Amino acid sequence: MSGAHDQLQAVPAKRNIPLDALEEEAASWVLRRQFFDWTSEDQSKLEAWLGESPSNRVAYWRLNAALSRTERLSALRPFKSDVEPKGRNFRSTLMRAVAAFAFIAVAATAAMFYGQKGEEQTISTAVGGHKLVKLSDGSRIEMNTDTVIRIARWQRSVTLVRGEAFFEVRHDPIHPFTVDAAGQRITDIGTKFDVRRDGAEVEVGLLEGSAKFESRRGGASAREAELTPGDLASASAHSFSVQKVEPQILKDELGWRRGVLIFHNTTLADAASEFNRYNRIKLIVEGAAGKLQIDGTFSATDPETFTQIASDILHLRVEDRHGTTVLAR
Amino acid sequence: MADLFDPNFEGADVRRFNVAVSAAGVEAWFVREVLPLEAMLMQFLSNNWHNKADLADIRQDVYEHVCEAAREHIPEQTKSFVFRTARNLIIDRYRHQQVVPIEAVPDLEAFDIAADAPGPERAAQARGELRKLQIALDELPPRCREAIVLGRIEGLSGREIASRMGITEQAVSKHLNRGLRTLANLIYGHPSNRGGRK
Numbered sequence: 001m002s003g004a005h006d007q008l009q010a011v012p013a014k015r016n017i018p019l020d021a022l023e024e025e026a027a028s029w030v031l032r033r034q035f036f037d038w039t040s041e042d043q044s045k046l047e048a049w050l051g052e053s054p055s056n057r058v059a060y061w062r063l064n065a066a067l068s069r070t071e072r073l074s075a076l077r078p079f080k081s082d083v084e085p086k087g088r089n090f091r092s093t094l095m096r097a098v099a100a101f102a103f104i105a106v107a108a109t110a111a112m113f114y115g116q117k118g119e120e121q122t123i124s125t126a127v128g129g130h131k132l133v134k135l136s137d138g139s140r141i142e143m144n145t146d147t148v149i150r151i152a153r154w155q156r157s158v159t160l161v162r163g164e165a166f167f168e169v170r171h172d173p174i175h176p177f178t179v180d181a182a183g184q185r186i187t188d189i190g191t192k193f194d195v196r197r198d199g200a201e202v203e204v205g206l207l208e209g210s211a212k213f214e215s216r217r218g219g220a221s222a223r224e225a226e227l228t229p230g231d232l233a234s235a236s237a238h239s240f241s242v243q244k245v246e247p248q249i250l251k252d253e254l255g256w257r258r259g260v261l262i263f264h265n266t267t268l269a270d271a272a273s274e275f276n277r278y279n280r281i282k283l284i285v286e287g288a289a290g291k292l293q294i295d296g297t298f299s300a301t302d303p304e305t306f307t308q309i310a311s312d313i314l315h316l317r318v319e320d321r322h323g324t325t326v327l328a329r
Numbered sequence: 330m331a332d333l334f335d336p337n338f339e340g341a342d343v344r345r346f347n348v349a350v351s352a353a354g355v356e357a358w359f360v361r362e363v364l365p366l367e368a369m370l371m372q373f374l375s376n377n378w379h380n381k382a383d384l385a386d387i388r389q390d391v392y393e394h395v396c397e398a399a400r401e402h403i404p405e406q407t408k409s410f411v412f413r414t415a416r417n418l419i420i421d422r423y424r425h426q427q428v429v430p431i432e433a434v435p436d437l438e439a440f441d442i443a444a445d446a447p448g449p450e451r452a453a454q455a456r457g458e459l460r461k462l463q464i465a466l467d468e469l470p471p472r473c474r475e476a477i478v479l480g481r482i483e484g485l486s487g488r489e490i491a492s493r494m495g496i497t498e499q500a501v502s503k504h505l506n507r508g509l510r511t512l513a514n515l516i517y518g519h520p521s522n523r524g525g526r527k
Contacts (some may be wrong), residue, residue: 007375015389019385019389022389023510024506024510027505027506027509027510028338030509031487031505031506031509032502034480035480035486035487035490035501035505036486036487036488036498036502050352053432054396055393055398057396058359058389058393058396059389059391061359061360062364062392062394063360063487063509063510063513065364065513066509066512066513066516066517067509069462069516070462070477070512072479079412091453109353117399210360210444211454220340285471296463297463304524
């Protein structure tokens, strides 16, 4: 053994540049090749650089492998939206939105100005759909899968008929923005919030600003609460509750805005029903397998990958039963 | 445990041999078998070397040595080979230091390197992988994360990332560069579960 390590001295691995600098250089090769223009000349320069020393090779291999590992992330690419992809490129987005919603904008602006009342407009998304609706007052509504909203054009009032939507409301103290869902009303006080309706159940998550959440069913069940950031409120015909949650939980719940579902210790049964909101091919988990828990981030419209990973790591069988995917022990 | 040491491995001075394994072959082996040992290797190094600032440097030394050796012959027992090399390099460093601490000899037995077993349950690994990636991403500085997410999740090019983030391509390169190096350390170097130091 000492013989072996005597020989190690034969090659003192002395790099002529510090490791930091070496890794930075290696990373820049990896990144240029992946993200920037790459010519055959670049390729031969890279090969020459790799040939120079084992240090260069090893550093490059390691960082290149790390980048490949993030390949899994690219499986999470957001799905296409029906109207507008969510984006920060406001100008171009606006131009296209203007084309799609010109009539709303014109009509709504005129109406707001003259204080007229007008009819409602209904907008919907299909299963797996995703739409960004811009209102003429600067507010935005991002609609999730299988969602229907009705906009009372001239009242700053929206009804969530079904599904889920994320609201970014431009505050206007004189004309409060209201969202109605199954007898519950959210009145904005300058805010970003998410509303999800499932039958008579309504869930509101408040990210920024504040809003009033009230039950408008009247009678004994009438309740209201002032929501502040981090509040997750839910109400149904007979219940009403508000709880404070970790900001991360709310953010995770909004994963759909970038096309993903985020699970933390989520049971397989719950995860499957989440996927089923987004996809026509339904996922069923049979028996005790439904209680197994799973973590991770998955593309909402790619249940196949989810099924494959879940069955691999939890050792489940996957069956295709007349177009329905069944997971079982 | 009789002959853990690959008899073909004579130090790391393999440059005098004819190279028998293609660079791509060495890279594939390195990525598939060596990199996954990094968390364990880093723990081994930190248990046996006093100066934390040197750990990444020693890690790089280990990788260079094993990869050079692998050009001649891909070792059959990667794990033992990697840790044996690490141990020898540490001893070598101590020798050059002249000041040899009492506990200088790395305790190989503390790490169960006897077998190149598949390692911990595969299920746990696969499950951990996604979470690890997600956690790693969360730990990046915000601008680095944004650049990586735009590039990887949304599949944008460097130029598109620049226009999305409203910064120059050069600045994007910087964020991506820092992001990638940090990610590599988080993905490979961090022990998936804490503690366990002997």
